[in-house]
Amino acid sequence: MENDQHIYGIRAVVEAIKAEQPINKIFLQKGLKGELFKELEASIRKNGISASYVPIEKLNRLTRNNHQGVVAQISPVTFHDFEQLVEEVISKEKLPLFLLLDQVSDVRNFGAIIRTAECCGVHGIIVPKNGAAPITNDTVKTSAGAAFNVPIAKVDHLKDAVFYLQSSGISVTAATEKTEDEIYGVDFDQPSAIIMGSEEKGISPSILGIVDQKAKLPLLGKIGSLNVSVACGVFLYEVVRQRRK
CATH class of the missing domain: 3.30.1330.30 (Ribosomal protein L30/S12)
Structure with a gap:
């Protein structure tokens, strides 16, 4: 590799x-x-x-x-058609779970996110065609091969993907520090999608303006933010926790 x-x-x-x-x-x-x-x-x-x-x-x-x-x-993996992926998941799963990545550009962060997504039962990852980290052999290696197990779709505009998911009955949550609401108040025991932002800029304002809810993680130390792959893991395991009650 x-x-x-x-x-x-x-x-x-x-x-x-x-x-x-x-x-x-x-x-x-x-x-x-x-x-x-x-x-x-x-x-x-x-x-x-x-x-x-x-x-x-x-x-x-x-x-x-x-x-x-x-x-x-x-790319070492084949990408899925976005709309077809959503339709297939909705038809098969009672509680669909999608993950959207807004301009996550580091291939190793991407790989780590894919690995966690696979472990948490994510049914599909959606990324923009431009500005996102490519899936390279480094990505596959960091994902421990999970990149071959989680469907990944590319879209022209992530904003359009959010609208499509919402119209399909999926509740979209943005992981962002630009809110007073913490993750523990979000109901993930329903068809859900989570958006993670880029390492530098977070989620773009245009997308923050259309999501169903925003949520942040409590930070009790002096560092102002978490690595995106770590934050993603916390969000996804909160979904797992709620759905295993």
């Missing part, structure tokens, strides 16, 4: 997109031109794939092969 999987070459990456391969990110050489390259750029925009323009030295470090100015990082 020491190296991530990569596809390189313009045509190969174009075909990978057409085949709906689970692409984490595409690295493009700065200044590259040509009709095929324009086709690739259009396909990247159309499919909402994360991409970065980088110096050729970066591409050379990613692969020693003839990359033609393009390298795509392939």
Whole structure:
């Protein structure tokens, strides 16, 4: 698990997109031109794939092969369709539990969260297509393989996912310090979704404005916050505690 999987070459990456391969990110050489390259750029925009323009030295470090100015990082797991995932879970589970991650960008935090989510019976993890940590081999390793057991879906906009969950009868709780309400007053003995925010900025204000409730963890020491993976674990195990009564 020491190296991530990569596809390189313009045509190969174009075909990978057409085949709906689970692409984490595409690295493009700065200044590259040509009709095929324009086709690739259009396909990247159309499919909402994360991409970065980088110096050729970066591409050379990613692969020693003839990359033609393009390298795509392939996810080791396959992503699920969001709406289909929600519908399947609701049809099978009496008490669905979803986890949404708003711009969590550290792959090891992501892996640790996936591991805890699997242990707590989370039925699906939802992340935005852009700005979220990719699922790399490091993520899978940190998750202890749980990334293969918990369905993960990518969405264009997390805000739309919240609206969809709410319209499907799911109560959405934001884990945030921007509230006076503590987690222990939230009723998780119902179809629920929890949103965890990024390591630096927390949950975006636009999402905080539409959730059903906000909740925080009591902090009794001098440190003002918990690591997001640790905070996520506390939230999820409060759900487990309530549902095991």
